[in-house]
Amino acid sequence: MVYQLGILGLGTVGGGVAQVLLTPEQRHPLLQELQIKKVGVRDLDKPRPVNFPPEILTTDLQSIVQDAEIDIVVELLGGLEPARTLILEAIAQGKHIVTANKAVISRFGDEIFTAANQAGVYVMLEAAVAGGIPVIQPLKQSLGANRIHTVTGILNGTTNYILTRMQQEKGDFAEILADAQRLGYAEADPSTDIDGLDAADKIAILASLAFGGRIARDEVYCQGIRSVTAVDIAYADKLGFVIKLLAIAHRDFSQADNALELRVHPTLVPLDHPLASVNGVHNAVLIAGEPLGEVMFYGPGAGAGATASAVVADLINIAALLPMGNQSHPLLTCTHDHYCPIVPLAQVSSRFYARLLAEDHPGVLGKLGTCFGNYGVSLESLVQIGIKDDLAEVVVVTHHVCEGEFRQALDEIKSLISVNQVASVLRVLA
Amino acid sequence: MVYQLGILGLGTVGGGVAQVLLTPEQRHPLLQELQIKKVGVRDLDKPRPVNFPPEILTTDLQSIVQDAEIDIVVELLGGLEPARTLILEAIAQGKHIVTANKAVISRFGDEIFTAANQAGVYVMLEAAVAGGIPVIQPLKQSLGANRIHTVTGILNGTTNYILTRMQQEKGDFAEILADAQRLGYAEADPSTDIDGLDAADKIAILASLAFGGRIARDEVYCQGIRSVTAVDIAYADKLGFVIKLLAIAHRDFSQADNALELRVHPTLVPLDHPLASVNGVHNAVLIAGEPLGEVMFYGPGAGAGATASAVVADLINIAALLPMGNQSHPLLTCTHDHYCPIVPLAQVSSRFYARLLAEDHPGVLGKLGTCFGNYGVSLESLVQIGIKDDLAEVVVVTHHVCEGEFRQALDEIKSLISVNQVASVLRVLA
Numbered sequence: 033m034v035y036q037l038g039i040l041g042l043g044t045v046g047g048g049v050a051q052v053l054l055t056p057e058q059r060h061p062l063l064q065e066l067q068i069k070k071v072g073v074r075d076l077d078k079p080r081p082v083n084f085p086p087e088i089l090t091t092d093l094q095s096i097v098q099d100a101e102i103d104i105v106v107e108l109l110g111g112l113e114p115a116r117t118l119i120l121e122a123i124a125q126g127k128h129i130v131t132a133n134k135a136v137i138s139r140f141g142d143e144i145f146t147a148a149n150q151a152g153v154y155v156m157l158e159a160a161v162a163g164g165i166p167v168i169q170p171l172k173q174s175l176g177a178n179r180i181h182t183v184t185g186i187l188n189g190t191t192n193y194i195l196t197r198m199q200q201e202k203g204d205f206a207e208i209l210a211d212a213q214r215l216g217y218a219e220a221d222p223s224t225d226i227d228g229l230d231a232a233d234k235i236a237i238l239a240s241l242a243f244g245g246r247i248a249r250d251e252v253y254c255q256g257i258r259s260v261t262a263v264d265i266a267y268a269d270k271l272g273f274v275i276k277l278l279a280i281a282h283r284d285f286s287q288a289d290n291a292l293e294l295r296v297h298p299t300l301v302p303l304d305h306p307l308a309s310v311n312g313v314h315n316a317v318l319i320a321g322e323p324l325g326e327v328m329f330y331g332p333g334a335g336a337g338a339t340a341s342a343v344v345a346d347l348i349n350i351a352a353l354l355p356m357g358n359q360s361h362p363l364l365t366c367t368h369d370h371y372c373p374i375v376p377l378a379q380v381s382s383r384f385y386a387r388l389l390a391e392d393h394p395g396v397l398g399k400l401g402t403c404f405g406n407y408g409v410s411l412e413s414l415v416q417i418g419i420k421d422d423l424a425e426v427v428v429v430t431h432h433v434c435e436g437e438f439r440q441a442l443d444e445i446k447s448l449i450s451v452n453q454v455a456s457v458l459r460v461l462a
Numbered sequence: 463m464v465y466q467l468g469i470l471g472l473g474t475v476g477g478g479v480a481q482v483l484l485t486p487e488q489r490h491p492l493l494q495e496l497q498i499k500k501v502g503v504r505d506l507d508k509p510r511p512v513n514f515p516p517e518i519l520t521t522d523l524q525s526i527v528q529d530a531e532i533d534i535v536v537e538l539l540g541g542l543e544p545a546r547t548l549i550l551e552a553i554a555q556g557k558h559i560v561t562a563n564k565a566v567i568s569r570f571g572d573e574i575f576t577a578a579n580q581a582g583v584y585v586m587l588e589a590a591v592a593g594g595i596p597v598i599q600p601l602k603q604s605l606g607a608n609r610i611h612t613v614t615g616i617l618n619g620t621t622n623y624i625l626t627r628m629q630q631e632k633g634d635f636a637e638i639l640a641d642a643q644r645l646g647y648a649e650a651d652p653s654t655d656i657d658g659l660d661a662a663d664k665i666a667i668l669a670s671l672a673f674g675g676r677i678a679r680d681e682v683y684c685q686g687i688r689s690v691t692a693v694d695i696a697y698a699d700k701l702g703f704v705i706k707l708l709a710i711a712h713r714d715f716s717q718a719d720n721a722l723e724l725r726v727h728p729t730l731v732p733l734d735h736p737l738a739s740v741n742g743v744h745n746a747v748l749i750a751g752e753p754l755g756e757v758m759f760y761g762p763g764a765g766a767g768a769t770a771s772a773v774v775a776d777l778i779n780i781a782a783l784l785p786m787g788n789q790s791h792p793l794l795t796c797t798h799d800h801y802c803p804i805v806p807l808a809q810v811s812s813r814f815y816a817r818l819l820a821e822d823h824p825g826v827l828g829k830l831g832t833c834f835g836n837y838g839v840s841l842e843s844l845v846q847i848g849i850k851d852d853l854a855e856v857v858v859v860t861h862h863v864c865e866g867e868f869r870q871a872l873d874e875i876k877s878l879i880s881v882n883q884v885a886s887v888l889r890v891l892a
Binding site: 048051052058059060061062063158164165166169170173174175176177178179285290306309321322323324325326327328329330331332335336337338340341342343344345348349352353355356357359361362363367 | 489751756
């Protein structure tokens with residue numbers, strides 16, 4: 033069989049996908065069955081790494097999703113529109129979809145998968161999360177025996193690159209961000225990455241697969257790395273931690289409705305934890321369940337080659353399944369349509385790190401300890417590290433405590449006359 | 463649909479599999495379709511963690527593979543016989559196979575997959591390599607876009623446990639092996655693990671999948687960890703390495719016949735390499751290819767829960783595919799029947815570490831350097847570390863060199879009157 037592909041977008045990722053498809057030698061034999069019929073671009077005259085004859089390129093994206101001869105549409109535009117509309121139109125035309133678009137899947141997955149199920153087509157998205165690391169397929173096909181309870185990921189290469197450099201160079205956020213932008217590791221408008229939105233899209237997708245339910249994207253708590261300082265990285269280091277932007281999805285099986293915790297935030301990770309040594313632009317996903325224990329998937333989270341590897345893997349999977357008949361593969365289709373209940377942040381239990389500036393009086397540590405104790409916040413450590421501008425710098429690490437109770441204690445502490453400032457609050461990986 | 467299972471073996475792994483199958487709640491819904499019909503054991507009266515009614519247990523393994531109502535046989539006996547014969551008989555009866563048996567697959571895969579293809583049944587083996595870590599399925603279904611060139615694994619938990627403890631405790635092999643045996647981390651007869659045979663079985667299987675050809679198991683070069691000493695671990699540490707038992711499969715695409723290098727040996731791994739921090743009984747597999755780059759899969763390499771996770775994943779995959787029709791899934795069947803050519807060890811290029819004891823004369827280092835140079839062995843470092851029993855202890859690290867040339871140089875060095883002993887030779891990861 034030969035399957036005709038319509039590719040939407042020929043940027044970095046599209047170019048990478050095309051290059052793999054055009055050099056099938058020594059790759060999987062099923063690549064021989066995949067043929068690029070049309071490639072949709074914004075500008076026909078832009079120079080590109082892959083040269084297509086003029087009859088393949090078009091600026092009319094609509095014509096691709098309507099083309100009756102195209103079997104699979106590969107959506108590599110990114111962003112919400114026109115990606116969403118084109119995907120839905122392609123599905124309505126009975127085409128299978130391969131996409132690398134986490135934003136559109138995390139926000140419109142409901143609509144897209146419902147349409148795909150009605151049309152009996154596949155929507156494959158290995159490239160949408162963690163680039164070239166196989167994690168979507170293993171979640172669908174290799175971990176079904178387990179009661180998965182936690183998915184923890186370093187899912188955004190830009191923020192991990194910045195935090196790694198802050199750690200290694202003891203540099204400040206703003207200057208390293210600027211340098212990352214100069215080097216092409218961060219966008220001119222970096223908000224999607226550094227405010228955690230990209231990681232939140234991705235953990236919503238992983239949670240949906242791991243826990244078998246839909247996720248309302250706006251229920252993912254999301255805090256980026258703008259507030260991480262060189263000072264906190266240095267203190268974390270002394271305490272035996274590195275700071276990483278983690279995306280965490282956790283199901284508490286002891287709760288009646290098995291509600292999920294879903295959050296993205298900078299986190300103190302113990303140095304001996306497998307995620308602590310994931311540096312630079314690498315991504316990693318740690319999945320924990322019963323009876324498995326923990327497995328980690330590690331590799332390149334972005335880039336033309338890594339993303340192309342994932343996109344083409346999805347294409348191979350579709351090409352493998354189509355000759356098997358009209359029935360969809362039950363592990364590769366979305367079989368749930370309920371939304372997972374999400375635990376409100378105030379009820380989420382975490383460990384916390386806080387750095388406070390207080391007047392350098394005897395008894396201040398005692399007062400702080402009492403205040404935390406009043407709200408049931410049990411402390412692992414409470415250390416006055418030094419003096420800064422005549423103020424004592426105090427670092428607190430708590431045991432597990434509900435976010436709400438910790439915040440109440442912090443509010444009371446802020447009102448103490450001897451406490452000048454709560455300089456930073458970060459969470460600590462259990 | 464309900465599929466009837468016959469399980470051969472109810473030891474640690476069999477017990478783990480049974481426990482998962484008997485508690486399907488909150489696992490994948492397809493588990494509801496898997497029913498244990500018979501379990502074959504050696505001794506009916508042995509107490510077990512899972513209690514089956516007497517009509518389920520049998521010592522007549524033959525009756526299981528011949529049972530017309532059984533759809534899938536789960537082979538968890540281990541070892542070569544009767545596992546091989548029972549698998550072949552079950553295949554002849556049209557039953558699908560799920561096995562955790564690396565020894566039988568690496569040695570008799572040829573016969574087993576040929577029979578399976580003729581009978582149109584699946585032989586699934588996720589649990590045979592790296593325990594609960596999904597690596598077989600990703601190799602089959604997620605990496606097909608790539609020209610994979612290298613698979614590097616820490617595939618044996620026992621040896622990794624021993625080497626980790628030797629590293630951390632600066633202890634000697636024999637005493638830590640004895641302690642590992644006492645604690646149940648090593649077998650009473652530890653040869654399969656510590657001589658590298660188990661890792662060799664596993665890399666043969668991974669290579670077969672990664673490179674799409676059969677592997678003659680006896681062509682895998684195999685050196686275990688008996689010769690690794692605390693002295694070498696300490697020197698490696700000073701040089702920035704840890705010593706790991708690595709299993710390596712490498713395809714050199716520049717060679718005319720794309721022959722493979724296949725080897726298991728203790729290896730100096732740079733401290734910042736992702737495999738360097740894989741400690742204790744954990745396993746990890748690093749797969750490198752174009753255009754992907756490198757991905758690593760990390761997790762528990764053995765144990766009831768981890769292995770059960772992999773076995774049951776295979777069962778779910780079969781249960782998902784069977785209703786789709788009679789045609790086998792092309793990514794889950796063995797489609798190659800040629801044997802991969804293997805590069806003779808003498809032609810394999812490696813970096814080497816060697817520790818020599820030589821007379822403490824001026825000019826000895828010069829003589830050694832000249833000797834290596836005569837055979838084209840380029841040195842990265844040549845250091846006299848200290849004096850031991852009046853002999854100078856010299857540590858050499860080479861650049862890449864063919865094994866054959868290095869060995870010739872070493873033979874000449876051994877014949878030098880001033881060289882007392884070649885105390886150890888290890889390979890260094892590039």
